[in-house]
Amino acid sequence: MSVNAPELELRGITKRFPGVLANDRIDLTVKTGAIHAIVGENGAGKTTLMSILYGLVQPDQGEIRVRGELVRFSSALDAIGAGLGMVHQAFKLFPTLTVAENVVYRNEPKKGWFIDRDAAEAGVRKLADSFGLGIDPKARVEDLPVGVLQRVEIVKALYRDARVLILDEPTAVLAPQERDGLFVIMRRLKAAGRTILFVTHKLNEVMAVSDRVTVLRSGRVMADLKTSETSPKAISKLMTGRDIEAVARPSLGNGGEHLLRVNDLGVVDDAGLVRLDRVSFEVQAGEILGIAAVAGNGQSELIDALTGLKPASSGSISLNGVDITQAEPAQRRLAGLAYVPEDRHRVGTAAGGEVWSNLLMGYQRTPKFRRGRWLRGTAVKEHARELIAQYDVRVGSENTLVGTLSGGNLQKLVVAREMTHPAELLIADQPTRGVDIGAIQFLHRRLLEYRDQGRGILLISAELSELLALSNRILVMYEGRIVAEFDAASTDEAELGIYMTGGHLAGAVHG
Ligand SMILES: Nc1ncnc2c1ncn2[C@@H]1O[C@H](COP(=O)(O)OP(=O)(O)O)[C@@H](O)[C@H]1O
Numbered sequence: 001m002s003v004n005a006p007e008l009e010l011r012g013i014t015k016r017f018p019g020v021l022a023n024d025r026i027d028l029t030v031k032t033g034a035i036h037a038i039v040g041e042n043g044a045g046k047t048t049l050m051s052i053l054y055g056l057v058q059p060d061q062g063e064i065r066v067r068g069e070l071v072r073f074s075s076a077l078d079a080i081g082a083g084l085g086m087v088h089q090a091f092k093l094f095p096t097l098t099v100a101e102n103v104v105y106r107n108e109p110k111k112g113w114f115i116d117r118d119a120a121e122a123g124v125r126k127l128a129d130s131f132g133l134g135i136d137p138k139a140r141v142e143d144l145p146v147g148v149l150q151r152v153e154i155v156k157a158l159y160r161d162a163r164v165l166i167l168d169e170p171t172a173v174l175a176p177q178e179r180d181g182l183f184v185i186m187r188r189l190k191a192a193g194r195t196i197l198f199v200t201h202k203l204n205e206v207m208a209v210s211d212r213v214t215v216l217r218s219g220r221v222m223a224d225l226k227t228s229e230t231s232p233k234a235i236s237k238l239m240t241g242r243d244i245e246a247v248a249r250p251s252l253g254n255g256g257e258h259l260l261r262v263n264d265l266g267v268v269d270d271a272g273l274v275r276l277d278r279v280s281f282e283v284q285a286g287e288i289l290g291i292a293a294v295a296g297n298g299q300s301e302l303i304d305a306l307t308g309l310k311p312a313s314s315g316s317i318s319l320n321g322v323d324i325t326q327a328e329p330a331q332r333r334l335a336g337l338a339y340v341p342e343d344r345h346r347v348g349t350a351a352g353g354e355v356w357s358n359l360l361m362g363y364q365r366t367p368k369f370r371r372g373r374w375l376r377g378t379a380v381k382e383h384a385r386e387l388i389a390q391y392d393v394r395v396g397s398e399n400t401l402v403g404t405l406s407g408g409n410l411q412k413l414v415v416a417r418e419m420t421h422p423a424e425l426l427i428a429d430q431p432t433r434g435v436d437i438g439a440i441q442f443l444h445r446r447l448l449e450y451r452d453q454g455r456g457i458l459l460i461s462a463e464l465s466e467l468l469a470l471s472n473r474i475l476v477m478y479e480g481r482i483v484a485e486f487d488a489a490s491t492d493e494a495e496l497g498i499y500m501t502g503g504h505l506a507g508a509v510h511g
């Protein structure tokens with residue numbers, strides 16, 4: 001071990017999966033105490049590289065040095081032993097155990113033969129407090145929100161003396177305020193001499209928190225830059241090979257025909273609270289109607305009521321003139337409703353299935369894919385190959401398991417399925433969340449094309465810039481009600497923000 005050696009040195013790391021060169025002779029040097037960002041579009045090879053570093057995946061070629069010493073990890077335990085810790089994109093905690101039990105798992109402090117619960121809790125509390133993580137060691141994991149679970153994972157790594165923390169897209173699951181909290185924690189860890197590998201594809205995050213940034217594209221290192229000497233524009237170009245293009249504001253809807261009519265729709269939750277309060281609007285053919293709202297202001301209930309996941313307590317919904325207020329979700333699909341859900345893992349896909357079966361999900365009864373009781377295998381797979389090509393889903397083949405896809409590729413898969421279904425109205429809930437810049441532009445173009453075919457889109461997005469760029473009209477929801485309607489061409493983020501936060505009630509706006 002040499003004193004001046006970098007914390008990590010990767011040389012010539014290469015990893016091939018069937019049909020994909022995921023990592024192509026990657027060199028990476030990470031200095032001790034640095035926050036080093038790894039950026040790249042979905043499928044660029046970031047997770048593969050981090051998994052190799054953490055001993056989860058074996059490289060085909062290449063060397064890893066930790067503080068100058070050549071290492072060969074055959075499992076994560078080896079990597080942990082060398083001072084590495086990883087917080088995965090999906091957390092790996094036991095839901096029914098407490099925070100302390102999860103953190104000390106396999107490193108339990110003992111009192112004689114038994115686990116010393118008090119010592120475990122005290123140890124975890126001390127560690128969490130020293131980095132201002134604000135977690136309660138006694139809390140049960142299943143009761144905790146995502147942002148806290150992430151901090152539990154961080155404490156777990158620290159408890160095992162991690163000098164290096166690998167955070168794989170940690171901000172993808174966080175709300176903006178939680179993200180800022182994570183950055184504070186990252187800076188504290190850095191101040192304490194820990195090294196952080198921060199995987200993201202959000203350039204504002206790279207600029208906000210990193211010291212250096214390594215850009216990957218198609219498994220290769222495109223650049224290794226000092227953050228203070230580069231710009232989001234330059235990084236974006238390196239990531240995608242393209243300049244950032246602004247999405248053109250759409251022309252107004254060409255319709256006039258009302259596809260979706262929602263009248264006095266109400267939703268009451270299990271506790272009897274009104275979550276959606278007499279909401280009325282319509283979506284026209286050739287129109288994108290945007291919904292702007294801060295999370296928890298009734299937009300989820302609206303979507304659930306429209307898709308049939310929750311019953312309406314009052315009012316009516318009609319699609320193409322057909323009343324679907326009481327229809328089952330499957331009947332609504334047949335009536336012409338397509339749906340890109342916010343949580344693609346929960347309702348969008350089945351991780352154990354292949355790409356082709358996920359592309360079919362919900363549409364198995366389409367005559368094109370059926371012969372009597374049997375699926376037409378050839379037609380189904382051909383359809384899958386077409387969609388993979390058309391939607392630029394980066395996978396080995398249509399037989400690849402969906403569980404191995406990166407978030408952006410999974411999103412493209414769900415969008416491909418929903419947009420090619422012969423529906424009239426698409427409900428797109430956060431369609432570009434967790435997706436990188438190149439894929440965002442691609443998905444935006446697809447949404448505009450869909451609208452230009454004379455179909456309608458109800459677009460729910462936390463990204464106001466996205467709503468403003470794509471929508472014809474924007475409705476603002478606040479506390480379960482629609483509180484404002486704007487022509488998207490004549491409003492802006494500041495104005496929407498006032499209504500989204502209830503500012504209009506405080507007298508900040510008149511009229
Ligand atoms: N276990 C695996 N089996 C097959 N292909 C994989 C596997 N893991 C990743 N890939 C493929 O390798 C490429 C890089 O993926 P990944 O490292 O997850 O990218 P990123 O994290 O940058 O989005 C993608 O094309 C992905 O589909």
Ligand SMILES: [Mg+2]
Nearest residue numbers: 046047406407
């Ligand atoms: Mg990844």
